[in-house]
Amino acid sequence: MHDDNGFEPDEQPASREEIVAAYVRRSKRKKNVAIRKAFVQQGGRGRLARPGPLAKLVRNSDHTALNAYVFARMLGSSDPWDVQLDSGVWVLALNLQDKTPTAAKGLVSKALRRLEDDKLITRSRAGRKSVVYPLHESGNGDPYTEISGEGDDPYLQLPLTYWTHDWHRKLTLPALAMLLIALDGKREFWLPAEDAAKWYGISASTANRGYGELEAHGLLASRYRKVRNDLSADGLDRRLMRRLIGDFAKPAKKPELEKVAAAEGDLPTVPHLRAV
Incomplete structure (x- = not known):
């Protein structure tokens, strides 16, 4: 020995x-x-x-x-x-x-x-x-x-x-799917859960679960944005816009966009409701 x-x-x-x-x-x-x-x-x-x-x-x-x-x-x-x-x-x-x-x-x-x-x-x-x-x-x-x-x-x-x-361990399938879809879109994007099936083959319930989980992990923020609509009584619609934050934040294409974001702070999180 x-x-x-x-x-x-x-x-x-x-x-x-x-x-x-x-x-x-x-x-x-x-x-x-x-x-x-x-x-x-x-x-x-x-x-x-x-x-x-x-x-x-x-x-x-x-x-x-x-x-x-x-x-x-x-x-x-x-x-x-x-x-x-x-x-x-x-x-x-x-x-x-x-x-x-x-x-x-x-x-x-x-x-x-x-x-x-x-x-x-x-x-x-x-x-x-x-x-x-x-x-x-x-x-x-x-x-x-x-x-x-x-x-x-x-x-x-x-x-x-x-x-x-360690997000590969923490995120469930709905969250990973919506993360990939969000990465596919613009930095600030509009994709109501009800439209996820039409554009990406993901059910509304799965999309909502994915959105909710990403928000709970501090990876997604959202806000309502007013957009022009000539057919609306007041000439406006409200859209629920989202963007990735934290580890998956997409960089702004122009420096001035970051200045605006810094001045406004993080986008407030709002409930998952389709924009009306």
Whole structure:
């Protein structure tokens, strides 16, 4: 038997949060993950708009698959965009460590299979590790290509704080869905819950739950704004405008907008009522 006298004591294992944060750093991304807007909405705006693959994940209550998808998109940061992970890391990243090891690994495998069936990823094996390759965010089965950033290739940006500040564990599926939709819109946006189904395939009840949770976490603020309406008796309508704040606040395009926001303070939170 060896004498351990004089040797340094064993170190404590890294926590789940530290492991996830280490993989975020390993991705070498600076602030955000770019995801094509086709994932949340396709066909452009107006009558041609139709829901993207996000809608099916939400309808199927597939929080695990959605988190697996955005985690894979974060890690796959350069060509060939592949993600090679041991199943145990997937378990930690998807917050499944309260399950038995066999059950947790099964849930990871099934979630990745559903993403594969939806033509959002392809998979292979490299020894004990699964290898995930992203496909085009629209779910059309095309290979993934680098986002051009041009007008015909629009994208939203999911901040890395989603993982480094533990929001991937704290936010439920409705909140994550509405976060992605809010990131897809303008800095201050108007999307009544009743219209979420038409534009994004998300039910009004799910949208309201998502809005409420984001507000409760201090990530969303809202206010009523008066807008001109030539057909109204007083020439005005009131719209319930929202914007992301805190870890997911979108930067203003012009410096003067920030000055206005600083002068007004945070937008007051108001009940979830459709603007009238």
